[in-house]
Amino acid sequence: AQSVAQPEDQVNVAEGNPLTVKCTYSVSGNPYLFWYVQYPNRGLQFLLKYITGDNLVKGSYGFEAEFNKSQTSFHLKKPSALVSDSALYFCAVRDDNYGQNFVFGPGTRLSVLP
Amino acid sequence: GAGVSQTPSNKVTEKGKYVELRCDPISGHTALYWYRQSLGQGPEFLIYFQGTGAADDSGLPNDRFFAVRPEGSVSTLKIQRTERGDSAVYLCASSLSFIDSPLHFGNGTRLTVT
Numbered sequence: 001a002q003s004v005a006q007p008e009d010q011v012n013v014a015e016g017n018p019l020t021v022k023c024t025y026s027v028s029g030n031p032y033l034f035w036y037v038q039y040p041n042r043g044l045q046f047l048l049k050y051i052t053g054d055n056l057v058k059g060s061y062g063f064e065a066e067f068n069k070s071q072t073s074f075h076l077k078k079p080s081a082l083v084s085d086s087a088l089y090f091c092a093v094r095d096d097n098y099g100q101n102f103v104f105g106p107g108t109r110l111s112v113l114p
Numbered sequence: 115g116a117g118v119s120q121t122p123s124n125k126v127t128e129k130g131k132y133v134e135l136r137c138d139p140i141s142g143h144t145a146l147y148w149y150r151q152s153l154g155q156g157p158e159f160l161i162y163f164q165g166t167g168a169a170d171d172s173g174l175p176n177d178r179f180f181a182v183r184p185e186g187s188v189s190t191l192k193i194q195r196t197e198r199g200d201s202a203v204y205l206c207a208s209s210l211s212f213i214d215s216p217l218h219f220g221n222g223t224r225l226t227v228t
Contacts, residue, residue, distance in 0.1 A: 032214055034217075036219075042221055043205055043207075043221045043222050044205070046216040049216055051214040090157070092217075100145060100170070100211075101162060101170055102147070102159070103159065104158075106155055106156045107156050
């Protein structure tokens with residue numbers, strides 16, 4: 001079965017600095033990887049996905065993520081953080097051996113300090 | 115409204131009562147998912163529909179939980195004999211039926227069992 005780990009509960013960065021939110025995964029088939037963001041009292045919003053092809057994918061709000069097959073990682077990045085990026089971030093994986101189910105990580109709370 | 119709609123946004127009920135949570139997906143999305151999110155945790159899969167049928171209900175915690183989608187659009191999650199441990203935010207999401215299609219989430223229903 002597929003699984004997702006987000007090793008950091010909390011990430012703090014200063015505004016204007018680069019940010020990284022880490023994600024590692026485990027699947028038996030091919031991974032389909034997704035990042036979502038959740039603001040208070042809201043549902044999750046899709047940021048970006050990796051399906052195949054270029055290992056660096058770009059998404060909404062200036063976010064990007066790098067797929068690394070050998071390290072089974074899919075870290076979320078942004079070159080210059082904004083205070084408004086402060087939110088809860090979730091990594092999710094879908095394993096093509098297990099049909100349509102998405103498995104989510106436990107989440108990482110990002111705080112961008114002014 | 116073009117997004118996923120969930121009603122009610124908040125539900126408070128007494129232990130032992132029956133509740134129904136409603137989800138109205140994005141028009142044209144044949145796949146519909148229910149997740150449960152407890153405070154500080156990632157979404158936990160409950161059930162997935164493809165059209166009218168439950169394609170995967172392996173996440174339902176016990177037989178007090180049941181979900182239907184009779185016409186392949188609106189879905190209702192039903193919980194019988196509610197327990198305090200059922201308190202959580204129940205998230206609904208819909209998507210197209212391609213493996214690389216992201217989930218689109220509603221804002222959730224916050225269920226509190228007193």
